[in-house]
Each structure stands twice: as structure tokens, then as C-alpha cells.
Amino acid sequence: GSADQKVKSKLKNPFLKVEDRRCRYRPFYLQLSSFPVVNYSNPRPCSPFDVEKKNAHGQKHIHNKQRNPTNSDREKRPNQVPPKHKRRKGYCECCMKKYEDLHAHIESEQHQKFAKSSQYQVVDDIISKFSCDFLELRENTPNVKRRKCNV
Amino acid sequence: MRDPAGEIGWVVTVGQPTLEPLSPGVTRVLEDEKDKEEKSPLVMEAIHLDEKPPSNAENSFKKHESNKKGALTDIEKLYQAVPQLANVFRIKGKIGEGTFSSVYLAIGHLRGGREEKVALKHLIPTSHPVRIAAELQCLIIAGGQDNVMGVKYCFRKNDHVVIVMPYLEHESFSDILDSLSFEEVRNYMFNLLRALKRIHHFGIVHRDVKPSNFLYNRQLQQYALVDFGLAQGTPETKVELLKIIPSETQQRSSAYHKSPLTMGSQVTSPTSRQLVHQSATKTANKRLSSISQTQIKQGHKRKEDPDCHCVQRSVFGEKNFNVRSSAFQGRSTVKQPRIMDIPVRKLSVKKKATSVVNNGLGKKAASSTQAHLTCDCYAKDSVCTICLSRRQQVAPRAGTPGFRAPEVLTKCPNQTTAIDMWSAGIIFLSLLSGRYPFYKASDDLTALAQIMTIRGSRETIQAAKTFGKSILCSKEIPAQDLKKLCERLRGKTTNFDNSAGDVQMHPSQEFPLTVGIGNVSDSAFHASKKHIQYQKQSTHEDGGKEKKTLQKSSDPKGWDRVPNSAYDLLDKLLDLSPATRMTAKEALLHPFFRNVKQ
Numbered sequence: 238g239s240a241d242q243k244v245k246s247k248l249k250n251p252f253l254k255v256e257d258r259r260c261r262y263r264p265f266y267l268q269l270s271s272f273p274v275v276n277y278s279n280p281r282p283c284s285p286f287d288v289e290k291k292n293a294h295g296q297k298h299i300h301n302k303q304r305n306p307t308n309s310d311r312e313k314r315p316n317q318v319p320p321k322h323k324r325r326k327g328y329c330e331c332c333m334k335k336y337e338d339l340h341a342h343i344e345s346e347q348h349q350k351f352a353k354s355s356q357y358q359v360v361d362d363i364i365s366k367f368s369c370d371f372l373e374l375r376e377n378t379p380n381v382k383r384r385k386c387n388v
Numbered sequence: 389m390r391d392p393a394g395e396i397g398w399v400v401t402v403g404q405p406t407l408e409p410l411s412p413g414v415t416r417v418l419e420d421e422k423d424k425e426e427k428s429p430l431v432m433e434a435i436h437l438d439e440k441p442p443s444n445a446e447n448s449f450k451k452h453e454s455n456k457k458g459a460l461t462d463i464e465k466l467y468q469a470v471p472q473l474a475n476v477f478r479i480k481g482k483i484g485e486g487t488f489s490s491v492y493l494a495i496g497h498l499r500g501g502r503e504e505k506v507a508l509k510h511l512i513p514t515s516h517p518v519r520i521a522a523e524l525q526c527l528i529i530a531g532g533q534d535n536v537m538g539v540k541y542c543f544r545k546n547d548h549v550v551i552v553m554p555y556l557e558h559e560s561f562s563d564i565l566d567s568l569s570f571e572e573v574r575n576y577m578f579n580l581l582r583a584l585k586r587i588h589h590f591g592i593v594h595r596d597v598k599p600s601n602f603l604y605n606r607q608l609q610q611y612a613l614v615d616f617g618l619a620q621g622t623p624e625t626k627v628e629l630l631k632i633i634p635s636e637t638q639q640r641s642s643a644y645h646k647s648p649l650t651m652g653s654q655v656t657s658p659t660s661r662q663l664v665h666q667s668a669t670k671t672a673n674k675r676l677s678s679i680s681q682t683q684i685k686q687g688h689k690r691k692e693d694p695d696c697h698c699v700q701r702s703v704f705g706e707k708n709f710n711v712r713s714s715a716f717q718g719r720s721t722v723k724q725p726r727i728m729d730i731p732v733r734k735l736s737v738k739k740k741a742t743s744v745v746n747n748g749l750g751k752k753a754a755s756s757t758q759a760h761l762t763c764d765c766y767a768k769d770s771v772c773t774i775c776l777s778r779r780q781q782v783a784p785r786a787g788t789p790g791f792r793a794p795e796v797l798t799k800c801p802n803q804t805t806a807i808d809m810w811s812a813g814i815i816f817l818s819l820l821s822g823r824y825p826f827y828k829a830s831d832d833l834t835a836l837a838q839i840m841t842i843r844g845s846r847e848t849i850q851a852a853k854t855f856g857k858s859i860l861c862s863k864e865i866p867a868q869d870l871k872k873l874c875e876r877l878r879g880k881t882t883n884f885d886n887s888a889g890d891v892q893m894h895p896s897q898e899f900p901l902t903v904g905i906g907n908v909s910d911s912a913f914h915a916s917k918k919h920i921q922y923q924k925q926s927t928h929e930d931g932g933k934e935k936k937t938l939q940k941s942s943d944p945k946g947w948d949r950v951p952n953s954a955y956d957l958l959d960k961l962l963d964l965s966p967a968t969r970m971t972a973k974e975a976l977l978h979p980f981f982r983n984v985k986q
Contacts, residue, residue, distance in 0.1 A: 243763070245772040252769065253833050253840075254860040255798045258853065260766050262781035265799075267833035272863050273841050277876055282565050284828035285821075285877055286838050327487070330516035331547065343513050343547070352513065352547035359521040359629070360549060363528070364542045371496040371504075371541070373475045 331356070466492065466510055469548040477552075479508065488512045488617050493555060505555035506540060511617070513547035519617075520549050522629035526616035527551070529627055530590045535583035535611040537603070556612045561599035562824050564606060570946035573819045574954075576604060576611070578976065578984045580812055583613035585972035588805040591625030592616070595784070597811035598791045599824070618786040622805060767858055789835040790814065790827035794848060795966050797832040797839075798857040806966035809975070813961030817842075820870075820954060821877035837861075842868050843964055851964030870962075871955040878947065953980040 248254060251272040256264035275285045325339040331351045336342035343352075463479045473479065477494035484491035492508040511520055524542060532538030541552040568576070580602055587594055594601075595618040603612040621630025763774035783799040785792065793810035795803060818824040829835035836859075840848045844867025849859045942948055957980040963969035970978070 243772050243774055245763075245765070245770050248769045248771065248862070250769075251862040252860075253837050253862070254769070254771075255833065255836070255852075256766065256775075256858045256860075257781055258856050258858050260762065260775070261778065262799075263778040264765070264771055264775055265780075265833070266771065267831070267837065269834070269837065272865070273834070273838045275841060275868070275873070275877075279823075281822045281877075281879055282562055282818075282824045284823055284825050286826075286828045286841075327512075327514065329514035330519060331514060336514075339512075339514070348513075348547070357517045357544060357547075360517050360524070360542075360544055363521055363524045364544060367539075367541050369476070369541050370498055371476045372499055372501075374478070374497065 462490065463492065466490075466508075466550070470510075470543050470545045470550050472543050472545065473508070473550060477506065477508065483507070488515065505557075507553045507555045509551040509553060511549045511551070515549070516633075518629060519633055522627065522633055523616045523619065524551065525627045525629045526587070526590075526592055526619050527553070530587045530592055534586040535579050535613055536586050537612040537614040553614075554612075556603045556605055556610055558603035558605050558612075561604070561818075564604075565818065565822060565824050567945075568819065569944070570950055572606070574981065574984055575609065576819065577812070577816055577957075578981050578986075579611040580613070580815065581972045581975045583611065584805075584808055584812060585976060587613065587619075588622075588808065588972055590627060591622040591805075592627055592630065593620045593622060593803065593805050594618070594808045594811075595620055596787045596791070597808045597815070598788055599815055599818070602815070620784060620803075767860055769860065769862065785832065787811075789829045789832060790825050792832065792835060793966065794836060794839060794852060794964050795855050795857075797836045798852055798855075798859065800855045800857060800966075802855075804966060805971070806969045809961055809969050809972060810963075810966075812972075812975075813958060816958050816961060817870075817874070820874040820950070820958060822879065823877050839964075841865055842873065843962060844868075848964050854965050854967060870958050871950075871952065874955070874958075875950075951980065953978065953982075956980070 248266060249268045252266055252268045254264055254266040256262070273286050276287065277285065279285055279287050324337065326335070326337045327339060328335050329342055329348060332342075332345075332347050334342075334347070342348055462482050466479060467474045473494075477496045479492050479494040481493055482490055483493045489512060490510045492510065494506050494508050495503055496506055498504050511523075524539060527537065527539035530536050537553055537556075539551055539553055543550040543552070580597075583602070584594070584597070594613070594616065596615060597613070601613065601615045603610075603614060605611070619627075619630060620633070621627055625631060763772050765772050765775045781799045781801065783796070783801040784803055785796050785799065787796065787807075789797075791811040791814050793803075793807040796807055814826055818826045827835055827838045829838055836848070840861060845861045845863065845865045847867050849861065852859045957970075957975060957978045960970040960978070961975065975981075
């Protein structure tokens with residue numbers, strides 16, 4: 238590379254730079270406003286690296302949900318997990334494709350084709366070795382009558 | 389009665405319990421990271437710590453009140469997606485949600501009529517079948533023993549796969565962290581290491597060891613390492629399917645779908661993907677037959693646990709919900725399981741790591757077609773268009789930033805079971821310091837900076853050399869004495885000890901009540917006495933005496949008598965160099981665990 242084309246920039250302190258010792262890959266780095274410090278005054282069990290957030294009350298606000306530590310309180314806890322926001326982007330390993338909306342992708346023709354393909358034989362082969370020790374519930378009367386599972 | 393909220397007595401603990409209100413899933417975070425890297429190659433802005441760290445797998449669910457409706461909809465959707473479930477289980481509620489799966493609590497009826505709770509793990513339908521199968525294989529081969537979660541059953545309909553696992557009611561790590569006695573911590577670590585020894589024995593690198601993936605039932609003293617959704621195999625793994633998931637795809641992140649420019653003539657050979665998508669099933673099938681035999685043998689060999697809360701491995705001959713006629717297939721072929729017959733090779737991480745690293749580097753250097761223009765930025769505080777034009781190194785980095793080992797954070801391509809040991813060390817650090825999460829970082833280099841703050845910058849840089857990485861740090865930070873660090877963070881000396889020096893409490897800060905008994909009482913004017921005590925204790929650590937001294941201890945939780953061996957073990961788990969880091973097998977033999985009741 239000719240020198241005039243080269244654009245060089247100096248890293249701003251404090252920074253951290255990591256590179257492959259053989260220089261075959263792109264270095265990666267981080268420039269911080271301040272280097273982390275162990276903050277002993279954070280209340281337990283907060284991370285010593287938790288940064289204090291300015292709070293209206295002038296109080297240190299290190300959010301830490303002190304949840305009920307006792308067993309007796311556990312029943313009262315919310316057990317439900319709220320659903321994720323509907324649009325989830327990600328990558329489909331089956332279609333080898335990124336998607337912007339999980340649901341939309343799963344419904345797509347390409348994915349549906351894969352979903353119904355024989356690709357899952359590898360899973361089925363394992364499943365076929367399982368046994369089930371659960372009884373089948375009879376429809377509509379799930380609690381009372383049951384018979385052995387026979388699907 | 390369908391309202392699950394009132395019925396479930398448990399909550400899946402979360403990876404980052406301090407997250408609120410919404411934690412982005414891993415995918416999103418990785419996307420964000422990627423965007424950053426791609427959009428501003430020259431200046432990667434400081435990442436603010438108030439960004440939510442990503443959490444993984446089924447554990448990154450947001451712990452909100454409410455939204456029962458939403459959850460119910462999810463349950464209905466699950467019944468719809470996998471109708472067989474309705475025949476067997478009553479799904480009570482969603483107990484975990486992550487990037488790659490959701491976990492539900494369900495109740496089924498055993499043949500005897502007894503009810504049994506199970507955890508249903510619904511995998512994201514975008515998971516590749518081979519990955520799904522590999523996760524199942526991990527559970528089958530390594531699970532069900534030594535605190536490793538096993539599998540009871542599995543359902544599939546098209547792309548929807550639901551893994552049925554025994555349900556272990558468990559504590560939230562952050563809830564109990566403050567109240568654990570020292571002895572409980574010792575037992576916790578011992579049991580975690582047992583699980584790790586087991587999976588490492590089978591050549592499984594878990595990659596996401598953290599409290600939320602290690603279920604702990606305090607009362608029953610039961611433990612379970614869960615979630616093989618990110619697992620990788622060592623070169624000699626006994627989980628055959630792990631071999632055919634190329635490690636690059638392991639991370640399921642955007643990292644391996646970088647633009648062609650950054651992918652370049654990457655480690656990811658075109659064949660590796662092909663392999664997964666074309667020949668994987670074939671290969672897998674071939675291999676599976678031997679695996680299933682393994683299963684049979686183990687099924688018989690295994691000691692039957694009278695408490696069937698423990699994992700039940702499949703034993704053939706029972707009904708199968710998914711496959712009508714094939715339940716017995718393979719039975720006739722029961723002969724010597726090939727895999728199990730191979731004598732267990734020692735997973736000597738120590739020797740392996742070094743050589744593997746070198747090999748890996750050599751190979752890649754050779755295969756690299758790109759001409760490497762040199763610049764003078766190496767080990768200097770600058771970057772230029774030349775070095776930045778190089779392709780990015782791709783290395784597995786699935787997991788949670790605060791638990792990632794230095795070699796993961798620095799993208800070392802060859803990662804071993806040692807990365808799990810580091811994560812175990814981080815858990816131990818949390819337990820000893822009373823801090824969770826200990827590291828709080830939303831990106832790899834911030835996590836690395838925090839590690840350097842604890843373990844020292846020079847030490848980190850030195851260790852990184854052994855795995856082929858140069859770290860340049862603008863600031864020199866001394867290593868901390870782990871004992872002092874933990875004691876101080878635990879709060880032994882806060883407020884009550886002037887000799888502790890610069891410990892400053894915010895005036896308005898209420899002293900955490902929960903610290904109470906354990907820590908206030910053992911306030912540190914006895915510091916010197918205690919030191920003597922440690923020594924005494926370590927000279928005769930035989931059971932009975934130790935127990936007696938524990939009872940006499942001023943702190944009923946035993947935190948005033950943490951033996952030095954604890955910090956010695958911690959030091960060895962948090963070894964910055966993967967090649968010398970302690971293995972699970974070695975750790976179990978560490979003096980810290982002398983006389984631990986098993």
C-alpha cells in the first residue's frame with residue numbers, strides 16, 4: 238500500500254486494542270470514556286462495575302430488584318414471562334437466511350418447505366429411541382380419565 | 389384454572405436478574421454490535437454500561453408482572469404448533485424465554501397415575517435439525533447424571549421441536565446469594581464442577597455456564613446444568629452430532645453472516661456449511677445408530693434413582709408419541725456400543741490447548757489467500773486503513789459477555805472446555821464476593837477491561853500471548869488480591885472497619901439489611917484474629933474438627949472463616965491462560981473440597 242493512501246488514526250485514551258499476533262486479521266478495539274473501576278460502594282449484590290445512575294432523589298440508583306429471597310414468598314411472584322415483542326429479527330439456520338420478522342419468516346414458503354422436509358430425520362431418529370412414561374389425557378377430561386398413551 | 393400464575397411455584401432464574409425492563413435477546417445485541425463494527429470501522433464508540441447485557445437461551449426472559457394474556461396466547465400457540473402435547477400435558481405457563489427457546493412448565497401423568505411436573509423447552513423453529521439433534525444428544529449422552537440435566541422425551545411437528553425434561557424447582561441466584569452460607573457455597577461449587585467434569589468428559593463445551601443455566605434447589609440440595617443449545621464439541625467429543633456443526637455456526641450470531649468482505653477467505657470454508665445442510669443428516673443417521681446403542685447401555689447401567697425427579701433416560705419398549713412403529717427399531721442391534729467402548733481419552737486441556745492454538749493459527753495462515761499488507765500499527769495505539777482492511781477473525785463467542793473467558797473475548801479461534809471453567813470461576817467469584825452479576829458488560833471488550841481490572845492488565849496481556857493475541861491497554865492496572873477483593877465486596881469491612889481504608893459508603897445509602905447477620909457480626913475488628921483462624925483451620929481440615937470450629941464460629945453462615953484454599957481455587961479457575969487453567973477434574977480434587985459431603 239502506498240503511504241499516501243493510508244489513513245491512520247490514533248486511538249483515544251483510554252482504550253483497549255486486541256489483535257492477532259500474526260497481524261492477519263483486523264484489530265478490534267474499544268475506546269472508553271473511562272476505564273472500568275471496582276466500585277466497592279455499590280450495594281450488594283450489585284456488580285462492582287455497575288455504574289451509578291443519577292437519580293432525582295440524589296440517591297444512588299443502582300437498580301437491583303431485591304426479590305423475595307424466601308420460599309414462602311415465591312408463590313406470590315409473577316411466574317409469567319411476557320411475550321417478546323412480536324418482531325424478532327435473526328437468522329434462520331434452516332434457510333440460511335436473515336429475517337426481520339421471525340413469525341413472517343417461519344410462515345414463508347421457503348421455510349415451510351424446509352419444515353416439512355425430510356431434513357428432520359436426524360431429530361426423528363433420536364426421538365424414535367425415546368419412550369414415554371406419561372399417560373395420554375383424554376380430550377376434554379384432562380383430569381379424570383386417562384388411558385395409556387397410544388398415539 | 390387455566391391461570392398459571394397462581395399455580396406455578398417457580399420461576400426460571402434469569403441470567404441477568406438486574407436487567408430491566410427489557411433485555412434484548414442475543415440476536416438483537418449481536419446485530420447491534422455488528423452494525424457498530426460495520427458502520428464505523430474506525431471508531432468504535434464507548435459502549436455505555438447502562439446498556440443491557442444480552443442474555444441467552446431460555447433465560448433472557450423479562451421478568452415483568454402481568455401479561456398473562458400474552459403468555460396464555462403463547463401456550464395456545466404451542467399446543468397448536470405441536471398438537472401431540474395436548475394429549476399428554478397440561479401446560480401451566482411459560483417460565484422462561486430466550487433467543488433460541490422458550491420454556492414452559494407442564495404437568496403430565498405417569499403411568500402409575502402420579503402427576504409429574506416437566507419443563508417443556510420449545511426450540512425456535514429456525515434451529516437447524518442437526519443442532520436440535522445435537523442438543524438432544526448432549527442430554528442423552530451426558531445428561532441424567534452428576535447434576536447434568538437429562539431428557540425424558542421429545543416432540544416434533546415439522547419445524548417445532550419440544551424437549552421434555554424433568555422439572556427442577558430452583559432458586560433465583562440473586563435472591564439467595566446474600567443468604568447462602570459458606571458451606572452451601574462450597575457444595576454449590578462442588579456440584580457445579582461435578583456437572584462440568586461430566587460434560588467435559590464427553591467432550592462437550594457448554595459455552596454458556598452461568599447461574600441461570602445451573603439450576604439449584606437449595607432445600608433438596610439438587611442441582612442441574614441445563615441448556616446445550618450453544619454447546620460445542622471438542623475434537624474428540626463423544627457427542628457425534630456436535631462434530632458436524634461447524635464451530636463458526638455455533639454462535640448463531642450475525643458474526644458468521646458478515647458481509648462477504650469480512651467473511652473473505654474465512655476459516656469458514658464453504659464446505660462446512662454445505663456439510664451441515666446437505667450431508668449432515670446422512671452422516672448423522674449413520675452415527676446415530678451407534679449413539680442409540682450408547683443410550684441403551686447407559687439406560688441399563690445407570691443406577692435407577694428412586695426419586696424419579698431425576699432424569700429418566702429412555703429405555704426402549706415404551707410407547708412413543710411421535711413415531712408409531714419405530715420405537716423398537718434398533719433394539720435388535722444392541723451390541724457393544726461403539727462410542728462407549730472407546731476408552732475415555734483424557735481431556736487434558738493443558739496440553740491440548742497450546743498445541744491446538746498453534747496448529748490452528750498455522751493452518752489458517754497457510755490457507756489464507758489474502759495478501760497481508762503490513763502497517764506499523766501493530767501493538768501501537770493506532771489503526772489505519774491497512775490493518776482495518778483485513779478481514780475480521782471469526783471465533784465462537786456464543787454465551788454471555790460477563791461469563792466469557794479472555795480467549796473468547798479476544799476471539800481466539802480454538803476454544804476448549806477451559807472456557808467453561810472460567811465461567812465456573814466467575815460464578816465462584818460471585819458467590820465469594822456476594823455480587824451478581826459480577827461483570828457487567830454489554831460487549832466483549834468492556835468485559836475484557838473489567839477482567840483486567842480484577843486480574844491485572846499485565847497478567848492479561850501476558851496470558852493472551854500464549855493464545856496468539858496481542859492486547860494493548862492504555863492503562864496499567866494492577867491485579868487484585870482475590871481474598872481482599874471478595875471480602876471487601878462482600879461487605880465484611882464496610883462501615884465497621886476503619887482500617888479498611890478508603891471504603892466509602894454513600895451517606896444516604898441504606899446499609900443493605902440483608903447483609904445483616906452474616907456480615908455485620910463478623911465485622912472486621914477481628915481481622916487479625918481471623919487470619920490466625922484461617923491458618924489453624926487449614927492445618928487440620930479433617931471433617932469433624934472443621935465442623936466443630938464452624939459451629940463455634942461467630943458467624944453462623946461461616947463467612948468469617950473462608951479458608952484460603954477458596955481463593956486459591958478461584959485463582960486457578962480464573963487463570964487467564966486457558967492452557968494452564970484448572971480442569972473440572974482437578975478442581976474437584978482441590979483442597980477446598982476436602983471433606984465435602986457428597
